[in-house]
Amino acid sequence: MTELTIVQAINRGLAEAMRADPDVLVLGEDVGVNGGVFRATEGLHKEFGADRVIDTPLSETGIVGAAIGMALYGLKPIAEIQFVDFIYPAFDQIVSELAKFRYRSGGQYPCHVVIRSPYGGGIKGGLYHSQSPEAYFAHTSGLKVVIPSTPADAKALLTTAIHDPDPVLFLEPKRIYRAVSGEVPDGELRVPFGVARTAREGADVTLLAYGAMIPTCLQAAETLAASGVQAEVLDLRTLVPLDEAAVLASVEKTGRAVIVHEAPRFCGFGAELAAILAEKAFFSLKAPVQRVTGYDTPFPYALENMYLPNAERIVHAARATLAAG
Amino acid sequence: MTDAPALVPLDYSAHTLGELLGPEWSDSLVRAFRWMTLARVLDGRMLALQRQGRIGFYGPATGQEAVSVGAALSIGPTDWVFPGLREQLVALARGHSLTTYMHHLFADDRDPARGRQMPCHPSAREVRYVSMSSVIGTQVTQAVGLAYGLKLRGDPSVALAFFGDGATSANDFHAGANLAAVWNAPVVLCCTNNQWAISVPVEHQTAVATLAEKAKAYGLPGERVDGTDIVAVTSRLRSAVARARSGEGPSLLEFVVYRMTPHSSSDDPTRYQSADWMARARARDPYLRLEGLLRTLGLADDGSVAAWREESDASVRAAIAEAEAAPSPVPESLLTDVFESVDGRPAPS
Numbered sequence: 130m131t132e133l134t135i136v137q138a139i140n141r142g143l144a145e146a147m148r149a150d151p152d153v154l155v156l157g158e159d160v161g162v163n164g165g166v167f168r169a170t171e172g173l174h175k176e177f178g179a180d181r182v183i184d185t186p187l188s189e190t191g192i193v194g195a196a197i198g199m200a201l202y203g204l205k206p207i208a209e210i211q212f213v214d215f216i217y218p219a220f221d222q223i224v225s226e227l228a229k230f231r232y233r234s235g236g237q238y239p240c241h242v243v244i245r246s247p248y249g250g251g252i253k254g255g256l257y258h259s260q261s262p263e264a265y266f267a268h269t270s271g272l273k274v275v276i277p278s279t280p281a282d283a284k285a286l287l288t289t290a291i292h293d294p295d296p297v298l299f300l301e302p303k304r305i306y307r308a309v310s311g312e313v314p315d316g317e318l319r320v321p322f323g324v325a326r327t328a329r330e331g332a333d334v335t336l337l338a339y340g341a342m343i344p345t346c347l348q349a350a351e352t353l354a355a356s357g358v359q360a361e362v363l364d365l366r367t368l369v370p371l372d373e374a375a376v377l378a379s380v381e382k383t384g385r386a387v388i389v390h391e392a393p394r395f396c397g398f399g400a401e402l403a404a405i406l407a408e409k410a411f412f413s414l415k416a417p418v419q420r421v422t423g424y425d426t427p428f429p430y431a432l433e434n435m436y437l438p439n440a441e442r443i444v445h446a447a448r449a450t451l452a453a454g
Numbered sequence: 455m456t457d458a459p460a461l462v463p464l465d466y467s468a469h470t471l472g473e474l475l476g477p478e479w480s481d482s483l484v485r486a487f488r489w490m491t492l493a494r495v496l497d498g499r500m501l502a503l504q505r506q507g508r509i510g511f512y513g514p515a516t517g518q519e520a521v522s523v524g525a526a527l528s529i530g531p532t533d534w535v536f537p538g539l540r541e542q543l544v545a546l547a548r549g550h551s552l553t554t555y556m557h558h559l560f561a562d563d564r565d566p567a568r569g570r571q572m573p574c575h576p577s578a579r580e581v582r583y584v585s586m587s588s589v590i591g592t593q594v595t596q597a598v599g600l601a602y603g604l605k606l607r608g609d610p611s612v613a614l615a616f617f618g619d620g621a622t623s624a625n626d627f628h629a630g631a632n633l634a635a636v637w638n639a640p641v642v643l644c645c646t647n648n649q650w651a652i653s654v655p656v657e658h659q660t661a662v663a664t665l666a667e668k669a670k671a672y673g674l675p676g677e678r679v680d681g682t683d684i685v686a687v688t689s690r691l692r693s694a695v696a697r698a699r700s701g702e703g704p705s706l707l708e709f710v711v712y713r714m715t716p717h718s719s720s721d722d723p724t725r726y727q728s729a730d731w732m733a734r735a736r737a738r739d740p741y742l743r744l745e746g747l748l749r750t751l752g753l754a755d756d757g758s759v760a761a762w763r764e765e766s767d768a769s770v771r772a773a774i775a776e777a778e779a780a781p782s783p784v785p786e787s788l789l790t791d792v793f794e795s796v797d798g799r800p801a802p803s
Contacts, residue, residue, distance in 0.1 A: 154606075180606055181606075185633070186629075186632055186633060186636055188629040188632070188633070190592075190595060190625050190626055190629050191595050191598075191626075191629035191630065191632070191633050193595075194592060194594070194595025194596050194598075194599060194626055194629065194630065195595050195596070195598055195599030195602060195633055196599060197595075197596045197599060198595065198596035198597055198598060198599025198600035198601070198602070198603065198613075199599045199600065199602060199603045200599075201584060201596065201599075201600055202534075202599075202600045202603035202604065203603070204603050204606070206599075218625065221589060221592060221625075221626075222592060222595070222626075225587050225589045225592065226587055226589070226592050226596070229587065230585060231791050231792070231793070231794065232570060232791045232792055233567060233570055233571050233575070233577070233585055233587070234566070234567055234577035234579070234585035235565070235566045235567035235568050235570070235577065235791060236790075236791045236794075237566060237567070237577045237578075237579040237585065238577060238579065238584065238585045239794055270792055271792050271793065273793070293795060294793075294794040294795055295793045295794055295795055322795075
């Protein structure tokens with residue numbers, strides 16, 4: 130075990146995968162000599178060389194398109210999009226190409242690419258260094274969407290992603306890249322996709338979240354505990370595939386659900402969760418499902434702390450579910 | 455009204471052909487003509503079947519066959535092809551079964567892609583013909599990425615990326631040409647300029663005089679080639695492929711051709727093409743130009759041309775009969791191949 134931050138754990142996961150398999154390579158903007166603007170690829174260029182740690186021209190469609198070609202050939206490319214806010218030039222490659230290669234070729238052309246990208250607010254990044262676009266990608270059949278919230282999960286889920294045969298979008302909660310540290314097992318450890326993690330057990334209300342909202346939910350759960358309310362915090366870990374059974378089991382136990390994400394509310398991932406609960410856990414619910422999310426606005430700069438869900442808003446929503454019945 | 459321009463003949467001596475195409479030149483040209491004959495027959499039959507409602511869509515390649523056949527004659531079995539809409543003949547000429555392709559056109563259960571794509575979007579792994587989308591230009595960056603992989607592993611194969619004149623305005627052409635040059639990737643960018651992006655003529659697509667000169671901005675060699683001249687196509691492509699294979703780097707070839715049909719079975723070119731377009735196109739018909747050359751060289755006559763056409767007719771008829779007898783894709787195929795590890799969603803817990 131080693132005490133690591135999330136970004137260090139990602140770095141460790143990348144290095145170990147590259148050491149174990151010469152087909153694994155990394156490409157993106159500033160990932161080489163500079164080690165990435167968040168230092169996620171620090172040291173890789175020195176250890177593995179410029180051919181496997183590729184500083185690309187500034188073109189996201191080029192990065193993902195080229196990664197697709199590398200994967201078609203049999204390599205295991207890990208593409209970095211420097212901030213997920215800049216992923217849209219590659220949206221066509223991701224949605225039209227990467228996610229559909231296997232299906233449209235009848236399995237002749239599997240296309241295993243991992244795209245890593247920091248997402249989310251809380252770093253004073255304004256409109257274009259703060260967004261949470263996970264719903265666009267979760268909506269795209271053929272893509273897996275993974276969002277870790279702890280250092281151990283960051284490394285283990287990344288390792289699973291690198292060995293998974295399908296395309297994976299790996300969104301990294303940059304707000305807690307360094308704010309959260311924890312014990313990370315040494316050596317290769319994988320966490321299977323589609324298995325949620327109970328970050329805190331509780332019997333009164335379920336907080337459903339992922340990524341950087343997990344520490345915020347844990348903080349809210351502490352506040353609730355002080356007034357005798359036991360909140361369960363379920364860390365989804367992977368949005369696709371979704372651990373629907375874990376979501377249902379927790380909400381059937383507590384009878385109350387608060388869904389938390391940074392992205393805007395309208396058609397956000399929380400809408401899917403709420404729909405699943407309405408379809409499959411309706412008779413277990415003691416109160417209407419609550420959503421605590423970003424606002425239906427672009428992401429603001431000066432007022433980002435108002436925009437982002439915080440423990441106070443989560444506590445308020447949890448209390449609303451308790452007051453309802 | 456002026457008379458329609460006469461066919462522009464291919465004027466090559468046997469000696470020149472030997473120099474340009476090597477000692478096997480006569481076999482190569484006869485093979486090329488037989489493939490072009492097949493393509494002509496196929497386009498005619500499939501457009502008719504589409505009109506009869508027997509297939510859903512068709513994108514003909516009439517007028518562009520020399521580029522596809524020339525490509526097939528210029529590469530080896532381990533090289534990779536990233537096609538656009540009108541390059542299925544590359545797959546067929548490299549050994550993809552006509553019957554399998556027909557199953558694709560009929561979108562039936564024997565289509566390797568289980569009828570998921572529109573016709574003319576085949577996937578033929580066995581001849582390294584990469585699955586294509588209908589999105590314009592995305593294959594260019596993909597071909598460059600694959601070529602990077604070839605170089606990384608020391609694989610002496612090359613990649614060919616095909617795209618049209620319209621694609622040179624799209625993001626991935628720019629991104630791909632730039633990456634190809636920066637990485638010195640073993641790829642040949644093959645722009646088949648048929649002078650139309652559906653209804654938009656190439657002069658509205660770009661302000662440069664030739665698409666080949668765009669190469670200069672990326673630090674690539676670029677060359678404009680008469681894409682209706684099978685000899686020019688093959689000799690220039692072989693040079694570009696040899697250059698890529700030897701590590702000297704990528705290049706851009708612009709093959710100027712004439713689209714002699716509607717964009718697709720869904721298009722009506724009388725809405726936007728002038729009356730003399732087809733007359734000018736016919737003067738550069740690659741099939742007739744090669745036929746003329748073969749006749750001049752004594753490699754073809756009325757009898758052999760008719761026999762080759764009958765041979766193609768028979769194989770297309772047989773393939774159609776087999777495909778029409780095949781069942782529709784099974785309902786289960788709707789849900790498979792989305793993921794390898796987990797088909798469909800949600801995943802098991």
